[in-house]
Amino acid sequence: MSYLKFDKSTLINLEQSLPKEMLRTNHSGAYHCTTLIGCHTRKYHGLLVIPVPEIDEDNHVLLSSIDETIIQHGAEFNLGIHKYQGDNYSPKGHKYIREFDYEVVPRVTFRVGGVILSKEKLFVWGEDRIIVKYTLIDAHSPTTLRLRPFLSFRNVNDLTQENEYINKAYQEVEHGIKTCLYPGYPELFMQTNKKNNFVFIPDWYKGIEYSKEIERGFPFKEDLYTPGYFELPIKKGESVYLSAGTSQVNAKRLKAIYETEVSKRDHRDSLYNCLKNSAQQFYNYKDDSKHYLLAGYPWFKVRARDTFIALPGCTLSIDKKDNFEKIMHTGLEALIKFIKKEKPDPIIKEIEQPDVPLWAIWAIQQYCKEYGTEELCSNFGTITEIIEFIRTGRHPNLFLHDNGLLYSYGKEKAISWMNSSIGNLPVVPRSGYLVEFNALWYNALRFAAKLYRKKGQENEANELEILADKVGDSFKKVFRNEAGYLFDYVDGDYKDWSVRPNMLFAISLEYSPLNKQERKQVLDYVTKELLTPKGIRSLSPKSQGYTPYYAGPQAHRDYAYHQGTAWPWLMGFYLEAYLNIFGMSGLTFAENRLISFEDEMANNCVGTISELYDGNPPFTGRGAVSFAMNVAEILRAMKLIKSFNI
Numbered sequence: 001m002s003y004l005k006f007d008k009s010t011l012i013n014l015e016q017s018l019p020k021e022m023l024r025t026n027h028s029g030a031y032h033c034t035t036l037i038g039c040h041t042r043k044y045h046g047l048l049v050i051p052v053p054e055i056d057e058d059n060h061v062l063l064s065s066i067d068e069t070i071i072q073h074g075a076e077f078n079l080g081i082h083k084y085q086g087d088n089y090s091p092k093g094h095k096y097i098r099e100f101d102y103e104v105v106p107r108v109t110f111r112v113g114g115v116i117l118s119k120e121k122l123f124v125w126g127e128d129r130i131i132v133k134y135t136l137i138d139a140h141s142p143t144t145l146r147l148r149p150f151l152s153f154r155n156v157n158d159l160t161q162e163n164e165y166i167n168k169a170y171q172e173v174e175h176g177i178k179t180c181l182y183p184g185y186p187e188l189f190m191q192t193n194k195k196n197n198f199v200f201i202p203d204w205y206k207g208i209e210y211s212k213e214i215e216r217g218f219p220f221k222e223d224l225y226t227p228g229y230f231e232l233p234i235k236k237g238e239s240v241y242l243s244a245g246t247s248q249v250n251a252k253r254l255k256a257i258y259e260t261e262v263s264k265r266d267h268r269d270s271l272y273n274c275l276k277n278s279a280q281q282f283y284n285y286k287d288d289s290k291h292y293l294l295a296g297y298p299w300f301k302v303r304a305r306d307t308f309i310a311l312p313g314c315t316l317s318i319d320k321k322d323n324f325e326k327i328m329h330t331g332l333e334a335l336i337k338f339i340k341k342e343k344p345d346p347i348i349k350e351i352e353q354p355d356v357p358l359w360a361i362w363a364i365q366q367y368c369k370e371y372g373t374e375e376l377c378s379n380f381g382t383i384t385e386i387i388e389f390i391r392t393g394r395h396p397n398l399f400l401h402d403n404g405l406l407y408s409y410g411k412e413k414a415i416s417w418m419n420s421s422i423g424n425l426p427v428v429p430r431s432g433y434l435v436e437f438n439a440l441w442y443n444a445l446r447f448a449a450k451l452y453r454k455k456g457q458e459n460e461a462n463e464l465e466i467l468a469d470k471v472g473d474s475f476k477k478v479f480r481n482e483a484g485y486l487f488d489y490v491d492g493d494y495k496d497w498s499v500r501p502n503m504l505f506a507i508s509l510e511y512s513p514l515n516k517q518e519r520k521q522v523l524d525y526v527t528k529e530l531l532t533p534k535g536i537r538s539l540s541p542k543s544q545g546y547t548p549y550y551a552g553p554q555a556h557r558d559y560a561y562h563q564g565t566a567w568p569w570l571m572g573f574y575l576e577a578y579l580n581i582f583g584m585s586g587l588t589f590a591e592n593r594l595i596s597f598e599d600e601m602a603n604n605c606v607g608t609i610s611e612l613y614d615g616n617p618p619f620t621g622r623g624a625v626s627f628a629m630n631v632a633e634i635l636r637a638m639k640l641i642k643s644f645n646i
Contacts, residue, residue: 002269003273004101005103006602011036011037011099017035018037018211019604020604021605022102022605022606023297023298023605023607023626024122026125026128026129027285028126028128028286029050030051031049031123031298032047032048033046033298034047034065037081039082040064042210043218045064048129049298050062058155062152063130063152063244064150065080066132066148068146068148070146071144072139076146078091078093079096081093081094083209103267105262106121107119107120115143116138118135119133120132120133120135123261124245124261129243131244131254131257131261132241133240135237136234136239137236143234144232145233145234145240148229149226150205151188152224156298161222162204166225168202170227175193175196176192176251188246189244189249191242197230198231199230203225204225205223205225208224210222216553239255265277271597271638272635272638274608278607278626279317279632280320282294291323292307292347293327300628304348304351304356306629308331308356308363309629309632310628310632311363312366312367312636314635315327316367317635317636321371333345335351335357354395354406354415355417355440357390360386365447383448383451387444403470403474403478406434406441407432408431408432409431409432414430415430415434418500422555422558422559431489431491432490432492434502436505438471439505441471442511445464445467447510471513476518478490479503484521484524485526486506488500498545499525499530500543504522504570507577507580523578532613532615533593534568535567535612535613536566537565545563546563547564549614549616550565550614564615565615566612566613568634569627569629572636576637576640579640590641594637608625608626609630611624
């Protein structure tokens with residue numbers, strides 16, 4: 001039985017099926033995302049969504065969807081579904097769905113009387129091309145398949161309305177057509193593997209609504225253009241392949257291309273394999289020399305902090321050493337350009353954030369733990385360059401004080417991962433000595449000193465260890481409080497007493513300024529006030545401003561973003577801290593913490609992990625449908641647990 005399989009009772013019930021989404025990507029920034037039943041609920045949903053750098057930095061929906069119609073004896077059965085005003089759905093193709101299976105590629109099985117039709121979707125890696133495979137499993141009469149494409153040609157953040165500027169012209173190509181609705185966009189080629197009859201009947205389907213945008217308080221209604229439809233006969237046991245892409249394909253090779261691509265796919269038959277597949281969906285290769293890691297889908301771009309935090313889990317934890325090295329090379333190259341004040345990498349955003357250099361060193365450290373320092377190669381030079389960059393005060397917002405601690409100003413602009421803002425001002429104005437910045441700094445100094453010593457550079461190692469000793473002493477004096485946990489940040493006489501998860505890094509990193517008893521006190525606080533089944537809360541329910549539900553209008557969601565919501569990626573650091581303290585005796589506890597993520601594979605976007613979760617029961621998934629740091633850290637936790645079992 002498939003690990004990700006949903007039956008008729010779930011699929012025909014819209015309350016159960018519409019919240020469940022699926023995601024396919026091509027490793028080059030393009031994606032396909034929709035609900036299991038094919039009814040779009042977000043403006044970001046689409047069958048072919050691609051970056052169009054000639055226009056802007058965002059993704060663009062070219063092909064929104066395809067409505068399939070089965071025709072027998074002149075009777076038409078439309079398998080599509082769209083939402084219109086007043087919770088009206090038309091056509092109601094979901095009532096014909098009998099099964100959804102997602103073990104290798106997403107497959108929907110329809111039954112219309114004696115007709116059984118399956119539909120599979122697959123992205124060609126490295127190409128802006130999706131292939132849809134239709135197989136007529138059973139039929140007792142001659143059957144015709146009609147395919148009606150719905151086109152958007154718009155930015156994912158916008159919505160289309162009927163207009164007079166659209167270019168309705170098309171040209172015939174092998175077994176299909178090509179068309180381009182607006183200037184600046186690439187042509188869209190739609191072809192089948194066998195000859196079809198294209199019927200040109202241009203029309204607008206007006207007032208299609210997206211329920212998730214209604215919930216989010218955004219514009220939610222659009223009109224979609226359809227140029228007509230493709231019609232072709234299909235026999236029992238036959239498969240028809242439809243390609244939609246930005247270049248023409250040899251139509252007769254579609255079957256071979258599809259089968260080759262399927263052979264590359266791993267099965268989603270366990271939590272690990274689901275997350276392994278999900279991790280690779282964040283890979284983003286612009287060309288052979290530039291490899292990136294997207295922060296999430298459907299709206300996130302490449303962000304520096306997210307890259308360095310998510311990279312070890314998305315690569316090393318699934319035995320993708322080569323991918324780590326390629327993405328790290330691109331990331332470090334961008335960081336060094338920032339250090340040297342050279343022209344920045346146009347793809348990687350937020351490289352200027354003050355903790356980015358510290359997270360880069362942490363990511364390299366994970367590589368060394370996995371493969372040994374002898375594999376470090378040229379990255380050691382990068383580490384020393386980063387350390388000196390910080391020590392000499394050349395970062396515009398990372399200042400080394402006489403007590404050895406790092407100071408950053410964050411009252412007017414968010415500077416940490418807690419980066420939500422309202423009116424350009426941070427919701428959580430963390431400023432001064434930030435606890436995770438300085439935990440990372442202490443860890444970086446100890447790690448660099450170790451590398452110096454391995455290379456026989458004793459003087460340099462001793463110098464960094466002296467500084468680390470000073471940082472460790474100051475860290476305790478500044479951040480520890482009489483309650484036993486750590487202040488989140490300290491700025492002059494102000495001490496933030498909020499119980500937040502950022503103190504986790506002081507007890508989870510390889511080198512901690514705290515002794516075992518002090519680390520256990522911090523862990524106890526996190527366990528008691530922040531631990532949930534879906535991750536670690538961003539704020540304790542006992543702290544002022546606790547807002548556990550990430551829902552409602554934009555302003556409310558911006559406020560709630562880091563005021564009590566639970567974040568799965570922090571669970572990785574929590575379990576690492578737990579096992580650091582309890583060792584083998586904490587193994588069962590750690591394993592049990594991952595059970596809820598097993599359930600999560602069948603919720604929200606199936607086979608992956610949402611961006612964040614409500615801090616109170618039922619811990620509903622919210623935000624982006626798939627988030628790299630979350631997937632990465634659960635994978636890293638799984639590998640850490642496995643290492644204890646060996």
